[in-house]
Amino acid sequence: MLDPVFACRSASVSLPLRGGLRPIISDISLELRQGEFLSIVGPSGTGKTTLLRMLGGLLPPSSGRVLAHGKELTGPPEGVVIVFQDYGNALLQWRSVGDNVAFGIERTLPRAQCDQRVREALAMVDLLERADDYPWSLSGGMQQRVQIARALAVQPSILLMDEPFAALDAMTKAGLQDELLLLRDKTKASFVFITHDIEEAVYLGDRVAVLNGSPGRIDEIIDIDLPQPRNQITTREMPEFLAYRHKLHKALGHA
Ligand SMILES: Nc1ncnc2c1ncn2[C@@H]1O[C@H](COP(=O)(O)OP(=O)(O)OP(=O)(O)O)[C@@H](O)[C@H]1O
Numbered sequence: 001m002l003d004p005v006f007a008c009r010s011a012s013v014s015l016p017l018r019g020g021l022r023p024i025i026s027d028i029s030l031e032l033r034q035g036e037f038l039s040i041v042g043p044s045g046t047g048k049t050t051l052l053r054m055l056g057g058l059l060p061p062s063s064g065r066v067l068a069h070g071k072e073l074t075g076p077p078e079g080v081v082i083v084f085q086d087y088g089n090a091l092l093q094w095r096s097v098g099d100n101v102a103f104g105i106e107r108t109l110p111r112a113q114c115d116q117r118v119r120e121a122l123a124m125v126d127l128l129e130r131a132d133d134y135p136w137s138l139s140g141g142m143q144q145r146v147q148i149a150r151a152l153a154v155q156p157s158i159l160l161m162d163e164p165f166a167a168l169d170a171m172t173k174a175g176l177q178d179e180l181l182l183l184r185d186k187t188k189a190s191f192v193f194i195t196h197d198i199e200e201a202v203y204l205g206d207r208v209a210v211l212n213g214s215p216g217r218i219d220e221i222i223d224i225d226l227p228q229p230r231n232q233i234t235t236r237e238m239p240e241f242l243a244y245r246h247k248l249h250k251a252l253g254h255a
């Protein structure tokens with residue numbers, strides 16, 4: 001059998017705080033399979049971003065192990081892109097929108113091919129006509145879509161996404177959710193997708209992991225057995241969808 005894309009074995013991260021070390025996430029064990037969409041939900045401050053940074057090779061585990069394709073992580077694994085929560089700092093403000101999207105591919109692809117990829121990625125997030133503008137002249141939601149386009153342009157095999165749609169309106173969000181699912185079907189890319197939105201986690205996910213507590217631990221991983229392809233209207237109306245939603249609210253301690 002293929003090695004999983006990621007495997008965490010009792011991984012923990014502690015970070016410095018006021019001269020000491022504070023545990024942020026603890027005893028994380030999970031696997032991500034090829035082509036799988038794993039959603040992660042959890043309250044603010046439980047370490048979701050920290051977990052994503054660990055998977056992205058930006059932060060080593062303080063104890064335990066993190067493997068990518070069966071090998072211990074020593075830096076960002078090949079084929080991974082990260083979409084950061086903080087889009088304001090993720091974009092290069094002195095580069096045009098198009099040049100931001102080209103950033104990850106301009107050194108490796110011939111010019112014409114690079115331009116083509118940039119156009120396709122910008123079209124996917126509905127920003128083709130803003131290619132020559134600068135990020136600072138765009139709204140927050142548009143800037144986030146530029147960051148998403150930059151990730152898509154790389155045609156990654158693993159996408160680590162940190163609340164990528166939090167700043168978007170409901171219509172744009174629904175459209176991009178479906179783009180991601182189509183992309184997954186087309187490319188068999190694997191996703192770790194952090195969100196505060198329980199319905200989004202269920203709609204997109206093959207599984208949903210619940211991170212809770214301080215330090216954050218994975219309380220539960222729920223298999224989402226809903227038919228594919230998902231549909232914004234019919235999937236969300238299914239009794240099973242509502243049952244998963246209910247279960248996750250309970251897991252998160254909501255009344
Ligand atoms: N570089 C750092 N140094 C020290 N502590 C940090 C660092 N980064 C994060 N933390 C702490 O780790 C904890 C978890 O932060 P993290 O950003 O991972 O949470 P989160 O679940 O992503 O929250 P949110 O939902 O608000 O984005 C917080 O208490 C935060 O203060």
Ligand SMILES: [Mg+2]
Pocket residue numbers: 048049050085162
């Ligand atoms: Mg976060």
